[in-house]
Amino acid sequence: MSNRNEKSVPTLGFLTVVEHTPGGLFGGLLVLNLAGRPLEFHCTAPVKANRAQEILYGPTLKPYLYGEQIGGALLAKLKTPALAVCTDSEHVLSLRDHIDIPVALIPPSCAEEAVTAEATSTYRDEPAQLAVALPHVRSFQLGGYEVAVSDQHETDQTTLEAMWQERSIDLDLNEPFTRIREAIEEAHGVGK
């Protein structure tokens, strides 16, 4: 196995948060090269909101925990800067306020659901419903996927589209999250 030339490898980060009762939240960040091969994997220790956080953050607790806390801690560990971060959790979008690279929301695909969790037929018919339905996001097409960015950072759409076109990115944007969940399960004995 050869060593990586860190400077020359463009990468994408895939970030998800797994909720496990009673363990708490487990964050995982998988860094892939543009062919889908893993280069880095970072996962957090279990994270639990304390009572004060629950009261004071109220409805903003999840964006705070998922984005600022977990996302921030994971991104801080990156060995090589990623071009963008993809996530399957809307709460992670708040991470964008703390970093300089785009954060794209990839709604879970119906295919993955069909395989892993037996999605309901309503959901299967409307795979992009989540992104479209959220009030604070801007949805658009990226490489054939319905994705969304925070409406606070609308220019990310242009950035991402240019990035995908320039680098001919053709990654399956849903599949890496399955890998992260399996890795979290392996590392912690949770995740599914």
Add this chain to the structure above:
Amino acid sequence: MTDSLETISHDLNIKTEVIPLGWTAALSRAPQVTITSENFKAERPKVVSLTCGGPKIGVKSFVFPEAPAWLQALEKKAPPKKDASADEPAGEEEKPRKPKAKRVTHIRPPGDVIKLEDRLYYLLQPSLESLVTSGAMEFPFEPFPYQFEGIAFLYPRHAAVMADEMGLGKTMQSISTMRMLLRAGEIRSVLLVCPKPLVSNWKREFNLWAPEIPISVIEGDSAKRSWLWRDNQTPVKIANYELLMRDQDIVGEDGGLHFDLVVLDEAQRIKNTSSTTAEIATKIPRTRSWALTGTPIENSTDDLVGVFEFLAPGLLTKGMNIKAMSSTAGEYIIRRTKDLVMTDMPPRLYRDAELHLSPAQQEAYEIAEKEGIVRLEDMGQELTVQHVFELVLRLKQICNFDPLTGESAKMDQLKADLEEVAASGKKAILFSQWTRTIQEIRKHVEPFGPLEYHGKVPHKQREGVIDQFKNDPSKHVILMSYGAGSVGLNLQFCEYVFLFDRWWNPAIEDQAINRAHRIGAAGAVTISRYLAVGTIEDRINKVLEEKRELFNTLFSDTGEPKKVGFSKDEIFGLFDLRSPKGPIRFAA
């Protein structure tokens, strides 16, 4: 007239007088003011501060090696495969991708990979299906899901047995895994050892499934072979078992060679640990060891112990409890049957033709059996298993053909069956234990364009025979010996298999049947097993059924087998003879 104005004066100067009453001083004094203070300020409230930030989150990090530079170049070059929708006329708005429900196969780390980093390295690799869809690896045909699972099983393992039933694509799965390991740079040198007749088959399969991987076949005189063994330009070397024995000095511990992976095809060849082949194979310096076999157990569980002496010496031991063996070896073995994975595969239809011997055969049989038993009984303590075998073979031959008249009940049945096969334009394979029987059969089936494929047919001609059988519509039957024709051949265009006589163990029979019943089979495969009722064949058949049960028990993790191998008593029991010595085992 003016009235005069009368005025009256009053003195307004009222005389006042200060009367000293003693108050004057008091009046000049400033009033005394008393001040009462009221404190309106409340006490300072106590403040409790809550930390909203929470403690610092711990993060565990893993960094993996990037693929070799040449692989990256290959990945960049590979054109991304587009869905059918991508070919729609330009100008139409791009529609959201509607992912199909698909299986995803990930490489799973085996139990002996302990380090979390190593386990995650395997788990986090892209799915095998994505290698195909992304175009990173090209396959001539998209592998079946169970084949992806087989690749995912082999990939991380340093010791593995691929024991899939014949016809499920062990060759393709092992070649594809070798290809992926080579391309990932995880291995650089592979030695594949197979029976001599299968070398050309492996070469062909490598060209099909891994066309970019250079291979070399070890062959030629001693000097050429020596050069080929040491040539490090080709990552894959193919050698046959016989050559391995001849070149044992080169491939042995002192030869100076080392392979990252050694694959033994038809690994049942090393089931006998004391055989020269087994001894040489176990001494080849290597990092990974894989065994491919459709019949990891031919006679008894000791066969599996022999194979494991190559894979993981000492892991299994002879006489080990079958349940312990099953659980210990389970981590290393993958076995799937067609019934399990190929639910859409055409069925195997067994048709046991129970035939009565012709009068001449019956007479010859009875005489031979009677005389044979008398002779065996007269031998007393000299009697050995070999003597019993000789009688068994003699009787089996009579069941095929009467030695004097050439009469054969089986032959009569076969001719009728072949009429039907030829009339429908189909092709059939016939198996027998003896080349002499095959040659005798040939005389009777000339109208059906018989071809022969057995030990007496030179290796160089064999491929031509197969090609002719496949392409010449006048050739309806190929006559094969179990030894030469039971492994490695793809004859899935045949819909009929005839077992003219029965082999000693069911695994070999299954291998023979699976020449026709394999992936690509056009329709149901009909297997006709000829059995002379009331003869030694009947008795052997019962033992075969018991052996089949043993095999199923070990690989299904349930129940206990009724018998473990042929015991000496059982062999003698075929003729109601008593064993003069203790129980023994023998190889078929």
